[in-house]
Amino acid sequence: MEIPVEFKKKFTGLLGEEEAGRLFSALMEPSKKAYRVNTLKDRTKVIYTLDNLVSGIPSAYYGEISGKDPEWVSGSVYSQDPAAMFPAHLTAVQPGDKVLDLCAAPGGKSTALAEKLEGEGLLVANEISPSRAKILRENLERWGVGNALVTSASPDKLSPVFPEFFDEILVDAPCSGEGMFRKSEDAVKYWSQENVELCAARQKEILTEAVKMLKPGGQLVYSTCTFSPEEDEEIVSWLMDQGFTVNPVNLTGVPHADGRPDWGNGDESLVNCARFWPQDGLGEGQFAASLTKPGTASDVAADDQFPVRKKKVKAKDRKKGRGASPERPSKEEVGYIEAALAGFAWPKAINFGRDLLKSNDHVFWPAIDPSAVAGVKILNNGLELGMLKKKRFEPSHQLAEWLGQVAQDKVVDLDEAGYERYLHGESVQVESALSGFVLVACRGMVFSFGKLAKGQLKNYYPKGLRQ
Numbered sequence: 386m387e388i389p390v391e392f393k394k395k396f397t398g399l400l401g402e403e404e405a406g407r408l409f410s411a412l413m414e415p416s417k418k419a420y421r422v423n424t425l426k427d428r429t430k431v432i433y434t435l436d437n438l439v440s441g442i443p444s445a446y447y448g449e450i451s452g453k454d455p456e457w458v459s460g461s462v463y464s465q466d467p468a469a470m471f472p473a474h475l476t477a478v479q480p481g482d483k484v485l486d487l488c489a490a491p492g493g494k495s496t497a498l499a500e501k502l503e504g505e506g507l508l509v510a511n512e513i514s515p516s517r518a519k520i521l522r523e524n525l526e527r528w529g530v531g532n533a534l535v536t537s538a539s540p541d542k543l544s545p546v547f548p549e550f551f552d553e554i555l556v557d558a559p560c561s562g563e564g565m566f567r568k569s570e571d572a573v574k575y576w577s578q579e580n581v582e583l584c585a586a587r588q589k590e591i592l593t594e595a596v597k598m599l600k601p602g603g604q605l606v607y608s609t610c611t612f613s614p615e616e617d618e619e620i621v622s623w624l625m626d627q628g629f630t631v632n633p634v635n636l637t638g639v640p641h642a643d644g645r646p647d648w649g650n651g652d653e654s655l656v657n658c659a660r661f662w663p664q665d666g667l668g669e670g671q672f673a674a675s676l677t678k679p680g681t682a683s684d685v686a687a688d689d690q691f692p693v694r695k696k697k698v699k700a701k702d703r704k705k706g707r708g709a710s711p712e713r714p715s716k717e718e719v720g721y722i723e724a725a726l727a728g729f730a731w732p733k734a735i736n737f738g739r740d741l742l743k744s745n746d747h748v749f750w751p752a753i754d755p756s757a758v759a760g761v762k763i764l765n766n767g768l769e770l771g772m773l774k775k776k777r778f779e780p781s782h783q784l785a786e787w788l789g790q791v792a793q794d795k796v797v798d799l800d801e802a803g804y805e806r807y808l809h810g811e812s813v814q815v816e817s818a819l820s821g822f823v824l825v826a827c828r829g830m831v832f833s834f835g836k837l838a839k840g841q842l843k844n845y846y847p848k849g850l851r852q
């Protein structure tokens with residue numbers, strides 16, 4: 386890797402010869418690999434050696450995993466740079482909170498926020514790019530998350546829908562990616578001071594909308610994977626000009642450096658920002674700050690329950706199938722759902738008659754009243770249970786991954802060869818007295834539905850995920 390000359394000059398000026406030299410040498414080293422183990426699922430099934438802990442993050446370990454492993458396919462582990470684990474870790478999210486991850490794809494931080502919610506409250510995971518939003522949805526599904534609204538909107542389209550609504554917002558902003566130099570050749574190739582400045586302007590635009598959606602007294606965690614002060618301390622200083630305060634973070638024992646007041650507005654509280662430098666040995670480069678919005682929660686009207694606000698559906702959105710009013714499934718349809726899903730253990734009780742909605746035959750348990758988010762491009766609202774097909778019901782892949790959070794009796798556990806064939810999309814012969822819809826697992830980790838008849842397991846692993 387050839388480090389850009391202008392970048393070297395800039396950071397020699399900022400850090401001094403010696404420290405800059407340490408940074409440039411670290412950038413020539415291989416990147417550090419790590420993964421998180423899903424606390425929503427049974428970690429005892431994971432067979433990796435769980436001894437090389439990432440300091441400061443519960444359930445995170447150094448090591449490399451494969452996207453073919455049952456651990457990954459069942460959403461039991463997620464590969465993530467150790468430093469990138471800290472922004473979600475620094476949020477004060479509690480079960481029941483309303484949380485927004487505004488720049489969320491591919492979803493590493495969203496999966497961690499969802500773990501903190503423990504299935505209670507709401508996670509809105511938004512990604513502006515439609516193709517990346519699809520991957521975000523897949524990753525949240527795999528993780529067993531049932532209380533997320535996955536959207537694909539630009540922040541200015543989201544802010545009118547959620548005024549002062551969220552308890553915590555994470556803005557993991559698009560940035561110049563200097564902290565990714567070891568992982569991405571493109572980050573090196575496209576680096577320029579001009580791009581740093583363009584990124585800083587875009588970060589302000591994104592944050593302007595984020596601020597509107599945060600409750601007074603709410604927490605904003607701002608993070609980037611870059612070192613340039615223009616995108617880090619200077620942005621935090623700009624938020625301080627709007628009355629935000631920078632919270633101290635407790636990172637005892639975690640290799641990191643304090644924020645630099647002299648790289649921002651000079652205010653001493655900028656030391657509360659966390660800088661993760663590759664030369665400190667944790668992982669790649671990352672910057673994170675935890676901020677509090679001025680005001681107190683009582684400044685918000687008491688009526689801040691879901692739904693946020695009902696919005697009229699525009700004719701053009703209705704035409705595109707957006708915002709059409711979902712309805713409750715009929716009694717007869719509830720009967721089909723009950724018949725297909727009898728015998729599974731539920732992580733949370735769902736009243737099929739009262740809690741479920743149906744839209745174009747898709748049956749789902751909403752995370753938020755759909756009428757409150759009409760007009761927003763939604764990829765998933767809560768837990769998709771499955772589809773009504775004439776006089777029967779076919780459960781969804783998301784439901785399999787969600788049910789995988791708890792021990793199940795109606796499971797077929799495949800051996801390695803069967804697992805590989807199933808991932809390819811083949812039907813497999815198994816020894817089992819079960820029939821109808823069953824969960825499919827490998828080494829006890831559920832990753833799909835299947836349908837059993839006389840020992841023949843019909844494949845329900847989604848076509849788009851087959852490998």
Ligand SMILES: C[S@@+](CC[C@H](N)C(=O)[O-])C[C@H]1O[C@@H](n2cnc3c(N)ncnc32)[C@H](O)[C@@H]1O
Pocket residue numbers: 487488489490491492493494495512513514517539540557558559560587591
């Ligand atoms: C650093 S990445 C997010 C990584 C993600 N938080 C994770 O942990 O997996 C930043 C994301 O912001 C998105 N983005 C780009 N421009 C944006 C904009 N103007 N507003 C909001 N998001 C944007 C990018 O598509 C990208 O997915």
